[in-house]
Amino acid sequence: MRSARSRFWTRLFDLGGVVACLAFAGSVIGDARARGFSAEEIDLRVDAAELDRGFRSGVEWFSIYSRDRKVGFIRNRRLRRDGELVIETQTRFVSAGRNTQLELEVRFDPRFELRRFDAELQSDELELHARGERRDATLHLEVTGLPTPLEADLPADAAPRINQSLRPLLMREDLEPGRRFRYELFDPMTMQTRSAQIEYLGREEIVIMGETQSAHHLRQVIAGEPLESWLNDLGEVLREELPGGLEARRESEAEAIWGLPDGPSASLPAPKDAAVEREEAR
Secondary structure (H helix, E strand, C coil): CCCHHHHHHHHHHHHHHHHHHHHHHHCCCCCCCCCCCCCCECCCCCCHHHHHHCCCCEEEEEEEEECCEEEEEEEEEEEEECCEEEEEEEEEEEECCEEEEEEEEEEECCCCCEEEEEEEEEECCCEEEEEEEEECCEEEEEEECCCCCEEEEEECCCCCCCHHHHHHHHCCCCCCCCCEEEEEEEECCCCEEEEEEEEEEEEEEEEECCEEEEEEEEEEEECCEEEEEEECCCCCEEEEEEHHHEEEEEECHHHHHCCCCCCHHHCCCCCCCHHHHHHHHC
16 A cells, blocks of 8 residues: 555646646756846847857747647746856646646756756645755755655765756767767656656757747657657757647747636736846846
8 A cells, every 4th residue: 555655746746747847848058148137038049159158048938738729838037146057937737727837946057967946836736845955965855735844865976967957968969860868867846866868860940930940859768758859059949749748839928828718917927027137147
């Protein structure tokens, strides 16, 4: 017979696991600029200076589709703060009339190694808050929202990797069609490490936001499920298959928030204006 904690985690996977995967799938690393942050949506095109730096700051939006039906969206914001690379992700997902929202902030050092994260998952049936911090050879974790709050230290002899840091790192590799990579990934929402296998399939032209883009095509296998993604030269996601037959596509803010129940005011906190975001980025 399963324990109460085991039953809880099974329920958590049912309610929030897909959304957590969506947030990580939609998340990308960016911004190596020393100062400043633009609240404008980043361009699909990558210029030579941005490519030379390897990452860039900005905001991007994704629509989440189940077949051709929109079921959610993701907003990513990337910046450098206090010498760290920061990703802030807000996700809304609607399924069978139920709303699930995830807010995630992840901080990395300049080598894309995890330093800390803070995640909050809310649904009609569940509210969970998880945070973690790298402390020398351990990863300190705290979770509230469980029947019993959880606090633990996991061994972290190697620098923890999570999905957000993989794609920019892959772009630094010598990529040839058929080449395969294997990584151990830590999932902040489930507090588990999973093995991920990635195969580089080559370049492919795809249409995103009405423009034809030459994209890097990858196949990633996690927990036995193959999922394909299409990235630009910085490792930013343009289109991605997600667990449960879902798909995320890069779109404008107006397109991403259109067509969902209740509109944007009932989904995510209003984005801060440019002046506030630039001040925070200093």
